[in-house]
Amino acid sequence: MPVAAALEWIDNHFDVLGSEVVDLAQAAGRVLAESLVAPADLPAYDRAAIDGLVLRADETAGASAYNPLLFRASAPGPILAPGGAAPIGAGDRLPEGADVVLPLEHVETRPASYDVIEAAAAGSGIEYRASQWARGEVLLTLGRPLISWEIGLLAAAGVSRVRVVRRPRIRCLRFTDRPPVSGAPSEGNESGTNGPLLRALVERDGGVVIDESTVERGREQVRDAFLSAPADLIITVGGTGSGADDHAAPALAEAGQLAAHGLALSPGETAGFGRLTSGVPAFLLPGTPTACLWAYELLAGRAVRRLSGRDPALPFATRQLETTAKIVSRIGTMEICPVRRRDEQHVTPIASFAAAGLGAVARADGFVIVDAGSEGFPKGTPVMVHLRDAAPFLAAPQAEETAP
């Protein structure tokens, strides 16, 4: 199956999950499941923006150093009498009748009065009701992944618990090691890679691994494992080949429906997916770590990201950079080609995931996706690079600027 068709199947079968309410302190990084509408004006009333003296602006008309105008010191209170002035602190509610707050430096303080030596404009030193936002204004739109700023915004709006998309619950099944066909003992291999890798990938995409089981290799055992516990999505690892002890695909076909097995994707050729009779979707990832990684990133991860309400695209920043050498790809297969950054403008292809396995994961600064219809790119072509680690790359040019 071409990757494009697999993506279409995923987009047709996965929609954002329902919601749950969490404490604001746990909400950073979660996706808002309802738009946040301001429940009240902010500020709720006209208030002083600065520490100072509150009075009536029209009464200062004509004031100057040569013509200081005297204001009677009024007791602080809800109403300011005509001709009076009262001290006020930043954030305090403006008394009725007052329409300006003067900084104390602009006033001469006397025992029971103040000399104002400058005419004041109404509104100066005042923060008017609803100047930050008005009741009913949409502050945050449904579907936003909440950043730290927005935790403050929600707190300011008086929100202490917030409705967010619930985390997709993922079951990860792997199979007991196959005895070596050759009889030679296998040790010092990377068989422990996929469990921690998948858990980290699922968490990055907003999901949670609720079960990490090892299942006995056998058609019935694998089929029963598919059906044994509820989940939003099942991911199996390994057993996707065509050998006698590769049970992932036939077991899924028995437990429901196998929508695809075998993808025009490298690494990841033997991946598959489908649904149980109950409707629970399942992705069958190859056991080779790099194939497991890429079948996750392109297929299973897209499903997890859709379920959790995130952008379904690959979660990497992209940048157009020039390749310093030819990038070669087989026509008919989407190939993921690792590249190393050479400088701000250039990347160099490195030994493929097929040739270097996880070594390519260690050495790559990013990757280029070559579509099935393309044979690659000649030296000197601008290519779209997905950056493995966007932040330092993007931040680098800043070092030359004065801004922090």
Add this chain to the structure above:
Amino acid sequence: MPVAAALEWIDNHFDVLGSEVVDLAQAAGRVLAESLVAPADLPAYDRAAIDGLVLRADETAGASAYNPLLFRASAPGPILAPGGAAPIGAGDRLPEGADVVLPLEHVETRPASYDVIEAAAAGSGIEYRASQWARGEVLLTLGRPLISWEIGLLAAAGVSRVRVVRRPRIRCLRFTDRPPVSGAPSEGNESGTNGPLLRALVERDGGVVIDESTVERGREQVRDAFLSAPADLIITVGGTGSGADDHAAPALAEAGQLAAHGLALSPGETAGFGRLTSGVPAFLLPGTPTACLWAYELLAGRAVRRLSGRDPALPFATRQLETTAKIVSRIGTMEICPVRRRDEQHVTPIASFAAAGLGAVARADGFVIVDAGSEGFPKGTPVMVHLRDAAPFLAAPQAEETAP
């Protein structure tokens, strides 16, 4: 104090903290405190890259459909006898003497022998020892924030616990509400904003808030609070003005040394910082939420990011975009100007943080930092925009591509 001088003070006084060892499952997002050197070759031995038949390549010379060569079916074992062939599974150790693995499709299987109908090249179907990496190769360099891929990489290298930079422990102190000077009751305000905001910001930057205390307003009380418990950094919120009940700066001066109070930064003018006699640094953030936010982002956050071993720069992606209207800034002050994205190439300045408070946080898609030496930018100028929410912005152009 100019912001540039404050940044210099921070860069001189904050270095990465020591390390701790954590389980691999908890290591995503943490910063590696030692370079990871491959403890062994991967693979540890030459092994089959595919399921197939293992044999000696030179013995297939001359084989063709017209001249099938017969290989004796050997028992699987550590040594392959001359003239023999044995089945092998992907990942199995290559028997001694063998140097090629043929896919079974290229072979005719007979009861006690195989007919090979194609000459094979030595090395085909084999993954050689150390082809992924060699023992002693540096796989990950000290200082990397670990992404999910690297969790898999560490697992493949046999690492189950990893040495990472320990999280900076931050104490956040705020002060009891000041009674309103005017006597009018204050309610419906945003006084609950800063605690949740700071906690989310500190966690984003790799720190952990170990104490969130409310301290009685009073010079002695604040000074004693500074000294009451250990921390890597203290952040106070509020009480940074010049009023009689603003005790943050004088209390820090009594508890140690006040390095700065008052910054050429808007929002954030009244911020300050210094160190206790014990050496513990302290940042004094203003209580107005937007001033608290910006004094954190530029000053305290930079310290937290340095302590936790991260990039000290602001953790936002930047992009050069054109402003559709004049951006105005006071000369002598670094101003943070909120902007809204208009399209892929343009931003429009919106009401400032000073005018719209948290409303600007709700409405901005990013911000422009105008240096103290600049009065702003005329309409049509390319400006460096820090993007509040880099991912969707960066991902947007992808919608038009075929690659996922």
